[in-house]
Amino acid sequence: MKCNTCNEKAVIQMRQHKLALCSEHFLEWLPAQTQRFIEKYKMFGPGDRILVAVSGGKDSLSLWDILCRLGYQADGLYICLGIDEEIAYSAESQRLTEQFASERGLQLKIVDVREEYGETIPGMASRTERGKHKPCAVCGLTKRHIMNRVAREEGYDVLVTGHNLDDEAAVLLGNTLNWIPGYLARQWPVLEANRPGLVRKAKPLCRIYEREMAAYALLRGIEYIYEECPFSKGSKSIYYKEMLNKLEHDRPGAKLSFYLGFLQAKEKGIFTPQADPDIEFLHACPICGQPTSSPGECAFCKMISKFN
Amino acid sequence: MKCNTCNEKAVIQMRQHKLALCSEHFLEWLPAQTQRFIEKYKMFGPGDRILVAVSGGKDSLSLWDILCRLGYQADGLYICLGIDEEIAYSAESQRLTEQFASERGLQLKIVDVREEYGETIPGMASRTERGKHKPCAVCGLTKRHIMNRVAREEGYDVLVTGHNLDDEAAVLLGNTLNWIPGYLARQWPVLEANRPGLVRKAKPLCRIYEREMAAYALLRGIEYIYEECPFSKGSKSIYYKEMLNKLEHDRPGAKLSFYLGFLQAKEKGIFTPQADPDIEFLHACPICGQPTSSPGECAFCKMISKFN
Numbered sequence: 314m315k316c317n318t319c320n321e322k323a324v325i326q327m328r329q330h331k332l333a334l335c336s337e338h339f340l341e342w343l344p345a346q347t348q349r350f351i352e353k354y355k356m357f358g359p360g361d362r363i364l365v366a367v368s369g370g371k372d373s374l375s376l377w378d379i380l381c382r383l384g385y386q387a388d389g390l391y392i393c394l395g396i397d398e399e400i401a402y403s404a405e406s407q408r409l410t411e412q413f414a415s416e417r418g419l420q421l422k423i424v425d426v427r428e429e430y431g432e433t434i435p436g437m438a439s440r441t442e443r444g445k446h447k448p449c450a451v452c453g454l455t456k457r458h459i460m461n462r463v464a465r466e467e468g469y470d471v472l473v474t475g476h477n478l479d480d481e482a483a484v485l486l487g488n489t490l491n492w493i494p495g496y497l498a499r500q501w502p503v504l505e506a507n508r509p510g511l512v513r514k515a516k517p518l519c520r521i522y523e524r525e526m527a528a529y530a531l532l533r534g535i536e537y538i539y540e541e542c543p544f545s546k547g548s549k550s551i552y553y554k555e556m557l558n559k560l561e562h563d564r565p566g567a568k569l570s571f572y573l574g575f576l577q578a579k580e581k582g583i584f585t586p587q588a589d590p591d592i593e594f595l596h597a598c599p600i601c602g603q604p605t606s607s608p609g610e611c612a613f614c615k616m617i618s619k620f621n
Numbered sequence: 622m623k624c625n626t627c628n629e630k631a632v633i634q635m636r637q638h639k640l641a642l643c644s645e646h647f648l649e650w651l652p653a654q655t656q657r658f659i660e661k662y663k664m665f666g667p668g669d670r671i672l673v674a675v676s677g678g679k680d681s682l683s684l685w686d687i688l689c690r691l692g693y694q695a696d697g698l699y700i701c702l703g704i705d706e707e708i709a710y711s712a713e714s715q716r717l718t719e720q721f722a723s724e725r726g727l728q729l730k731i732v733d734v735r736e737e738y739g740e741t742i743p744g745m746a747s748r749t750e751r752g753k754h755k756p757c758a759v760c761g762l763t764k765r766h767i768m769n770r771v772a773r774e775e776g777y778d779v780l781v782t783g784h785n786l787d788d789e790a791a792v793l794l795g796n797t798l799n800w801i802p803g804y805l806a807r808q809w810p811v812l813e814a815n816r817p818g819l820v821r822k823a824k825p826l827c828r829i830y831e832r833e834m835a836a837y838a839l840l841r842g843i844e845y846i847y848e849e850c851p852f853s854k855g856s857k858s859i860y861y862k863e864m865l866n867k868l869e870h871d872r873p874g875a876k877l878s879f880y881l882g883f884l885q886a887k888e889k890g891i892f893t894p895q896a897d898p899d900i901e902f903l904h905a906c907p908i909c910g911q912p913t914s915s916p917g918e919c920a921f922c923k924m925i926s927k928f929n
Contacts, residue, residue, distance in 0.1 A: 489797050490868070490875065492882030494891045552871070556864065560798070563860070567798065574800030583802045585893050 325528050328565035336532050343529050344379045347517050351383075354502040356515035361470035363387040366460050367413075367421075369406025371530040371537045372475030374413050376518055378535060380473070381417065387473075388420040392459050394452060395426055395433025399543045406538040413535065422467070424459050431620045441616055448544055451616070458613040461603055464512040476516040479523035482572045483553035490553075498584045502576070508595050510602045520569070633836050637874035644840050651837050652687045655825050659691075662810040664823035669778035671695040674768050675721075675729075677714025679838035679845045680783030682721050684826055686843060688781070689725065695781075696728040700767050702760060703734055703741025707851045714846040721843065730775070732767050739928045749924055756852055759924070766921040769911055772820040784824040787831035790880045791861040798861075806892045810884070816903050818910045828877070 314323045316335035323333035334342055350356075357363060363380060367373040367389045380387040391410045396402045407423070414421035427433045434452045438444025444451035464472040481500070488496040502520075506513040518526065530537055545551060561568045595604040598611035605611035610618070622631045624643035631641035642650055658664075665671060671688060675681040675697045688695040699718045704710045715731070722729035735741045742760045746752025752759035772780040789808070796804040810828075814821040826834065838845055853859060869876045903912040906919035913919035918926070 490879050490882075492879070492886040492891075494886050494889060497891070556868070560864070571798050571800070574798075578800040578802050581802060582893050583800075583805070585890050 324532065325525070327522070327525065329522070329561075329569050339528065340532055343521065343525060344382055346521065347376075347379050348383050350502065350520050351515075351517050354515070356473070356503045356517060357385070357471045357513075359384060361386070362468065364422075364460075364464045364467070364469040364472050365389050366456075366472060366474045367391050367410050368475070369408075369410045369538045370475070371535070372477050372480075372518060372523075372526050374410070374475075374535050374537050375526055375530045375533065376473065376475040377413070377419070378417075378533060379529075380517070381419065388422065388469075389414055390460065390463055390472075391421060391423045392456055393423060393425040393427075394455075396435060396448075396542060396544065398435060400540060402538070402540060402543060405540075409536055409538055422463060424463065426455060426459075429459075430455075430617050437616065437620070440619065443612075443616070447548075449548065452544075454613050454616070458601070458603065458611075461510075461512050462601065465510070469512065471513045471515050473515045473517055475518055475526075477518045477521050477523050477526050478569060478572060479554055479557065480550070481516065481519045482557050482568050483550045485572060485575055486553045486557060487549060494584070498586075500575075501579070508604045510597050510604050520572070522568070632840065633833070635830070635833065637830070637869075637877050647836065648840055651829065651833060652690055654829065655684075655687050656691050658810065658828050659823075659825050662823070664781070664811045664825060665693070665779045665821075667692060669694070670776065672730075672768075672772045672775070672777040672780050673697050674764075674780060674782045675699050675718050676783070677716075677718045677846045678783070679843070680785050680788075680826060680831075680834050682718070682783075682843050682845050683834055683838045683841065684781065684783040685721070685727070686725075686841060687837075688825070689727065696730065696777075697722055698768065698771055698780075699729060699731045700764055701731060701733040701735075702763075704743060704756075704850060704852065706743060708848060710846070710848060710851060713848075717844055717846055730771060732771065734763060734767075737767075738763075738925050745924065745928070748927065751920075751924070755856075757856065760852075762921050762924070766909070766911065766919075769818075769820050770909065773818070777820065779821045779823055781823045781825055783826055783834075785826045785829050785831045785834050786877060786880060787862055787865065788858070789824065789827045790865050790876050791858045793880060793883055794861045794865060795857060802892070806894075808883075809887070816912045818905050818912050828880070830876070 314326055314333050315321065316323045316338055317333055318338040319335060321335045324336045325339050326333040363385055365373065365377045365380065365387050367377055369391070377387060377389055389410065391407060393407055394403050397404050411421065411423075413419075427436070430437070432440065434448050434455065437455070438448030438451045441451060443454070460472055460474075485500060488500065502516050504514040557568050557571070595606060596608050597603070598605045598614055600610055600614040603611055603613075622634055622641050623629065624631045624646055625640055626646040627643060629643045632644045633647050634641040671693055673681065673685045673688065673695050675685055677699070685695060685697055697718065699715060701715055702711050705712050719729065719731075721727075735744070738745070740748065742756050742763065745763070746756030746759045749759060751762070768780055768782075793808060796808065810824050812822040865876050865879070903914060904916050905911070906913045906917075906922055908918055908922040911919055911921075
């Protein structure tokens with residue numbers, strides 16, 4: 314297998330793109346693709362201040378690396394969740410994130426959930442109805458709140474996350490199998506800050522396969538945490554990813570064409586505006602100012618008020 | 622496992638409905654469910670003349686049985702496709718269909734594709750570009766044409782087919798994985814005759830699982846052809862059915878909630894009218910009068926003209 318660009322030995326074959334590349338040309342190709350999607354979906358420009366949500370995993374660290382190489386002003390935000398029971402998951406991912414930032418002289422903001430709100434994520438989960446069975450809902454709620462808060466407080470123009478194609482396709486499959494009109498109407502590579510208190514969000518890797526991201530981190534020599542969050546075992550998103558991996562195995566490109574077909578159908582206006590009923594009824598939380606779907610305190614502030 | 626109605630021994634457990642039934646009550650329940658969907662989706666009424674497309678399989682013969690028991694005026698239409706190469710598929714399904722009709726004194730109209738158009742389906746396929754690899758596209762085109770033609774010529778109010786939930790969910794999964802707006806906008810339990818030359822179509826079994834239909838045919842003692850069409854091996858629809866069966870196995874009810882969620886999202890108006898671009902541009906074929914998406918002869922008449 315030879316590189317389609319230089320004819321040297323290829324290190325990766327991407328059947329879905331009918332493309333094989335050597336290390337050098339793959340490390341050029343992936344940032345160029347990312348730049349293409351940043352422009353195509355009008356995510357942000359060279360003058361924008363960008364906050365990258367970094368978890369210590371391959372996707373977010375590679376994304377931060379790529380954005381810096383592309384010349385963007387990108388700072389990092391690491392949220393310490395305090396998940397250190399079975400394995401030192403949070404401690405190790407924080408160490409790797411800090412190492413990544415300091416080696417490159419990058420700005421990293423760290424928010425420790427326990428210091429800030431009095432409880433780790435597993436601690437919050439054990440004390441709330443929402444987290445009774447699994448802390449994932451509590452964790453998602455908390456991360457969304459903190460990411461949005463920090464980006465607003467520090468005046469960033471956009472918050473970016475490392476969601477890759479596999480993540481986005483799995484979310485889409487879940488939203489489709491359950492036909493949730495609001496979620497389908499909202500899913501998009503960039504989410505506008507179209508409500509007071511909401512920061513602009515973008516997912517520059519949304520069209521890049523997970524295995525391409527893993528290859529990028531490996532070839533670029535980025536040290537990242539290999540372990541998945543111990544609470545992700547048996548999650549719906551892993552189940553949907555497995556379904557899509559089987560489909561991709563049987564029909565190379567199926568995962569990409571599922572997600573791209575959806576984006577194209579949306580661009581052609583497949584969904585009615587009333588498919589997203591929630592958007593009209595967002596209120597500002599009287600405590601934090603972030604949008605919430607029902608009047609009064611938002612779900613995050615309600616939860617936190619119980620701990621203090 | 623006991624019948625939820627009479628406490629006798631149950632013969633079928635339907636986890637998705639949290640319901641177990643004995644033979645007697647299952648044979649009552651399934652037609653009652655069918656009647657409920659006929660009314661809910663306004664498919665047809667007691668005064669309507671119904672043409673049932675019967676293939677000799679469990680779904681269409683059971684549907685014919687159910688419609689007669691429910692008191693509808695339902696005649697049968699059998700289309701002989703001439704698929705008798707590896708196994709006597711067409712010959713045997715015709716024999717079973719004729720036996721079913723004569724035992725019950727029902728009216729059965731038979732159209733033999735070769736007698737009428739000069740070629741069997743495999744013969745047509747081998748002589749056309751459309752059928753080069755597989756005769757399925759030619760077969761679908763031909764069946765749709767004949768069903769519509771006979772229903773119009775003989776003045777039926779509605780044409781009904783035996784598509785069950787597994788069929789509809791597999792079609793929906795295919796349309797979703799490929800995001801075909803027009804197909805998504807059109808899929809529904811009943812298709813109105815909203816264009817000249819088009820007959821009203823309905824699928825009364827669209828919410829009944831395939832295994833419920835198999836159980837019905839078995840318990841009712843209906844003799845049907847067990848073999849699948851030899852050309853269906855490796856088809857997309859079988860692939861999608863397997864995906865959904867795996868999902869259903871892991872989460873009982875997932876298949877039904879996928880299809881039902883879609884119907885409900887459509888009822889709430891998730892799709893825009895322009896999602897179905899073809900519907901505005903249908904023309905009448907100058908030869909057969911049936912609608913076609915491009916001006917001039919329809920795809921079926923074009924194909925047939927080559928054989929004569």
